[in-house]
Amino acid sequence: MGKKLSCDPYNLIIAGVGGQGNVLASRVVGDMMIHQGYKVTIGETFGASQRGGSVMSHLRISARGGFSPQMPKGKAHMVVALEPMEAIRVLATYGNPKVKALCNTRPIQSVGVICGDQIYPEKKHIIQWIESLCANAGFFDTTKQALDLGDSIFGNIMALGALAATGDLPMPLNIFKTVISKKVVPAKIATNLKAFGIGMELIKDKK
Amino acid sequence: MLEAKKDFEALLMGNDAIARGALEAGVNVVTGYPGTPSSEIVEQLAKVAEESNLYVEWSVNEKVALEVAAAGSYARLKSMCVMKQVGVNVAADSLLHIAEYGTRGGLVLVSCEDPGALSSTNEGDSRPYAKMMEFPLLEPGDFQEAKDMAKWAFELSEDIRNIVMLRSVTRLSHASGNVIMGELPKDRPKAAFEFSSIPMDQMKGPILAFPTLVDPLRRRQLEKLSKAEKIFEGSPFNKYTGPAKPELLIITSSVCKLYVQEALDILGLWERVGLLKLGTTWPLPSKLLEQHLGICEKIFIVEEGTPFLEDNIKALAAEKAKQVGIKTFFGRKDGTLPPVNELNPDLLIKGINFILGESYQFVSDEYKAKALEIIAAGAPVRELTFCPGCPHRASFWLINSALKLDNRAGFLCGDIGCYSLGAGPCGFSTIKILQAMGSGMGMASGFGKLDKFGMTQPIMAVCGDSTFFHAVIPALVNAVHNRSDMILVVLDNSGTAMTGFQPHPGSPSGAIGTRLPVLDIEKLCNSLNVRVEMGDPFDLKGTRETMLDLLEDGGNPRVLILKQPCALSPIKKGQKMYEMAIDANLCLADLCGCNKLCTRVFKCPGLIWDTQKEKVRIDEVLCTGCGVCADICPAKAIKA
Numbered sequence: 080m081g082k083k084l085s086c087d088p089y090n091l092i093i094a095g096v097g098g099q100g101n102v103l104a105s106r107v108v109g110d111m112m113i114h115q116g117y118k119v120t121i122g123e124t125f126g127a128s129q130r131g132g133s134v135m136s137h138l139r140i141s142a143r144g145g146f147s148p149q150m151p152k153g154k155a156h157m158v159v160a161l162e163p164m165e166a167i168r169v170l171a172t173y174g175n176p177k178v179k180a181l182c183n184t185r186p187i188q189s190v191g192v193i194c195g196d197q198i199y200p201e202k203k204h205i206i207q208w209i210e211s212l213c214a215n216a217g218f219f220d221t222t223k224q225a226l227d228l229g230d231s232i233f234g235n236i237m238a239l240g241a242l243a244a245t246g247d248l249p250m251p252l253n254i255f256k257t258v259i260s261k262k263v264v265p266a267k268i269a270t271n272l273k274a275f276g277i278g279m280e281l282i283k284d285k286k
Numbered sequence: 287m288l289e290a291k292k293d294f295e296a297l298l299m300g301n302d303a304i305a306r307g308a309l310e311a312g313v314n315v316v317t318g319y320p321g322t323p324s325s326e327i328v329e330q331l332a333k334v335a336e337e338s339n340l341y342v343e344w345s346v347n348e349k350v351a352l353e354v355a356a357a358g359s360y361a362r363l364k365s366m367c368v369m370k371q372v373g374v375n376v377a378a379d380s381l382l383h384i385a386e387y388g389t390r391g392g393l394v395l396v397s398c399e400d401p402g403a404l405s406s407t408n409e410g411d412s413r414p415y416a417k418m419m420e421f422p423l424l425e426p427g428d429f430q431e432a433k434d435m436a437k438w439a440f441e442l443s444e445d446i447r448n449i450v451m452l453r454s455v456t457r458l459s460h461a462s463g464n465v466i467m468g469e470l471p472k473d474r475p476k477a478a479f480e481f482s483s484i485p486m487d488q489m490k491g492p493i494l495a496f497p498t499l500v501d502p503l504r505r506r507q508l509e510k511l512s513k514a515e516k517i518f519e520g521s522p523f524n525k526y527t528g529p530a531k532p533e534l535l536i537i538t539s540s541v542c543k544l545y546v547q548e549a550l551d552i553l554g555l556w557e558r559v560g561l562l563k564l565g566t567t568w569p570l571p572s573k574l575l576e577q578h579l580g581i582c583e584k585i586f587i588v589e590e591g592t593p594f595l596e597d598n599i600k601a602l603a604a605e606k607a608k609q610v611g612i613k614t615f616f617g618r619k620d621g622t623l624p625p626v627n628e629l630n631p632d633l634l635i636k637g638i639n640f641i642l643g644e645s646y647q648f649v650s651d652e653y654k655a656k657a658l659e660i661i662a663a664g665a666p667v668r669e670l671t672f673c674p675g676c677p678h679r680a681s682f683w684l685i686n687s688a689l690k691l692d693n694r695a696g697f698l699c700g701d702i703g704c705y706s707l708g709a710g711p712c713g714f715s716t717i718k719i720l721q722a723m724g725s726g727m728g729m730a731s732g733f734g735k736l737d738k739f740g741m742t743q744p745i746m747a748v749c750g751d752s753t754f755f756h757a758v759i760p761a762l763v764n765a766v767h768n769r770s771d772m773i774l775v776v777l778d779n780s781g782t783a784m785t786g787f788q789p790h791p792g793s794p795s796g797a798i799g800t801r802l803p804v805l806d807i808e809k810l811c812n813s814l815n816v817r818v819e820m821g822d823p824f825d826l827k828g829t830r831e832t833m834l835d836l837l838e839d840g841g842n843p844r845v846l847i848l849k850q851p852c853a854l855s856p857i858k859k860g861q862k863m864y865e866m867a868i869d870a871n872l873c874l875a876d877l878c879g880c881n882k883l884c885t886r887v888f889k890c891p892g893l894i895w896d897t898q899k900e901k902v903r904i905d906e907v908l909c910t911g912c913g914v915c916a917d918i919c920p921a922k923a924i925k926a
């Protein structure tokens with residue numbers, strides 16, 4: 080097994096909206112942990128992911144295992160949000176004064192907002208709210224770089240790079256490589272590695 | 287992943303673990319009907335069908351799926367049938383008879399249920415079927431058990447020679463955890479159905495449910511059940527953890543085990559509370575329960591769905607009152623746990639503390655209050671909607687406007703699929719009755735006969751293509767034969783879209799991908815000698831005319847088939863039919879009088895209302911180029 084975890088179980092939530100590659104991201108983290116000998120439980124809510132709903136994965140990483148796929152309320156150590164409004168939603172239920180967050184600030188508008196029925200809150204407010212619910216929050220916008228790589232979906236892998244850079248979980252690049260190589264077609268491996276690398280830099284800028 | 291070597295440890299989804307367990311058992315025949323959260327089991331096995339020598343089929347409905355699997359068993363093959371909770375109701379008639387007779391090759395029924403109705407229209411609990419129809423029931427409590435018990439279910443079935451039900455729930459089926467693989471078998475059995483002996487010879491006689499045979503068959507069935515109970519008494523899937531004399535005994539099964547464990551961890555109560563986790567929940571291992579009921583006065587029963595364990599354990603405790611003493615029970619019935627909806631570790635923490643008179647708070651009230659305030663201000667709920675370019679949006683637009691134009695308070699009966707959203711704002715609240723698979727057609731058949739009592743409202747029903755085959759055909763036949771006055775609209779989007787495009791009898795290929803004959807819905811309907819019209823929901827003008835004409839043409843059942851593949855369908859390959867553009871000069875917003883019809887009512891997510899410019903805009907990424915919005919805009923500001 081890799082090094083001892085900072086907390087056992089380490090409770091990670093990856094949140095986003097259907098179509099953002101949330102499920103792949105959580106499986107990659109899970110596989111990376113199992114690869115290093117940890118026990119993992121992932122609980123996913125993706126019933127409505129095809130039709131634009133919120134998607135959330137609960138990851139429970141531990142040396143001993145046996146944890147619930149539904150995380151107890153208030154128990155998250157880290158929230159990785161691929162969409163800012165989803166960060167708020169998750170923090171409100173699973174956050175606590177010590178939680179950390181990594182958040183992509185590019186919004187995905189809900190139908191209500193698109194049609195002008197609801198108003199999407201301003202970015203500065205969202206950042207303020209998230210900060211007020213966290214001990215430590217890092218913000219970035221991966222969308223542009225992801226589009227440069229050919230698809231906005233790479234934002235999910237960049238967020239994992241950012242998570243790796245925090246050092247809270249053992250996520251070395253070589254293990255990412257082993258795991259991602261089994262998940263995507265060979266032609267896409269290099270791009271995913273690049274995305275992970277960009278993600279690692281994202282957080283350094285902010286420090 | 288399903289083919290990984292023995293001892294390999296991997297992250298498996300509960301459904302994958304069940305599929306792997308079936309492979310380790312040497313399953314040969316796999317059938318099912320798609321439904322969340324069960325579909326992945328059949329899908330995964332279909333992927334390895336070739337290498338593993340399996341026959342895998344998506345059957346027309348759950349009853350037929352079970353019959354096809356039973357045929358496998360009667361031909362001495364190991365067979366598995368997979369469905370979601372509601373499917374068991376569809377299969378129930380055959381299930382009763384199969385359980386009464388027994389099986390030859392191992393036969394396992396997997397029911398994946400959905401406490402909390404995360405993606406269902408109900409909280410159906412199929413466990414009572416095991417008691418009612420007298421066959422064994424297994425409930426895995428984690429991912430490793432999902433695999434191990436799926437494998438064991440086949441052994442048990444062959445041991446007692448009867449069907450065995452394996453019950454999973456969404457939080458297991460769709461969650462993932464570590465699983466260590468076992469051995470995969472290599473033998474290739476030969477199928478044959480024997481009928482040379484007398485009917486009561488279970489392995490070699492004909493399989494007949496004659497009235498005169500019911501008595502001996504039922505006796506034999508009960509023997510199987512008591513054999514199962516004896517096996518369960520010593521099963522490693524039933525396990526007690528805790529002190530010899532606890533203050534409280536918790537009895538649970540399924541993924542609830544993980545919730546209880548977590549609650550006891552958090553509260554640090556393992557010294558005071560005992561946990562009896564049952565993997566075999568029917569028949570109950572009565573000796574094991576008697577032994578544990580004896581160790582403590584307070585019993586807390588933790589389960590999702592109906593109070594199945596609670597009622598049965600209470601009955602057992604009453605029977606053994608002399609040996610175990612008088613107990614105080616806690617559970618869903620006395621309000622220690624909420625009577626409905628799924629459970630989670632927090633509800634368990636609350637329940638346990640209530641019984642023991644303890645308290646616990648992790649996050650301060652202050653933090654919670656702040657969070658509530660922020661969520662109210664900053665995170666409105668994402669309402670569900672049809673995908674951009676979904677044909678259903680256009681279909682409901684058409685039906686809704688036709689019924690309004692017709693102006694006789696006509697209404698639409700719906701059923702289960704993506705198009706259930708037709709009852710919500712994205713479907714213009716067109717569906718007024720929404721219950722079970724195919725029930726819209728059956729009810730329309732009924733409403734269409736009420737003219738005798740003065741009912742004058744036009745009646746319409748919708749169903750999807752997969753549902754048409756699953757449950758609508760008999761209801762349509764009923765309407766035709768009884769000359770019911772109604773219109774069936776088939777929303778044919780070429781696949782079972784909601785659950786991930788599983789094929790159905792109208793598809794050119796099956797679960798494994800082999801080419802199969804296509805059943806044509808239009809021809810089937812034409813054979814009933816009723817008026818059948820075809821339409822394209824994207825052709826608003828033409829289809830509206832057809833629909834209004836059908837509404838005029840009352841007195842008999844009529845069918846309208848609206849054909850257009852789902853926006854996400856692999857057939858469409860993400861190609862746009864039209865490049866959409868906005869003529870900003872024509873989009874006048876409030877000045878136009880349309881009152882933003884495109885984004886206020888039609889609401890395709892491909893259309894954005896630009897609040898600054900007060901004009902509509904096309905989202906290039908989301909728009910699939912279906913062209914429908916061009917016909918919605920009365921000012922012709924949207925161009926295809």
Ligand code: SF4
Pocket residue numbers: 674675676866890891892893904908909910911912913914915916
């Ligand atoms: S053409 Fe119009 S209705 Fe069709 S997907 Fe694009 S925005 Fe939506």
Ligand code: SF4
Pocket residue numbers: 129130671672673675676677678704705779783784852853854855
């Ligand atoms: S998956 Fe297909 S049928 Fe379902 S909402 Fe999306 S486009 Fe419509």
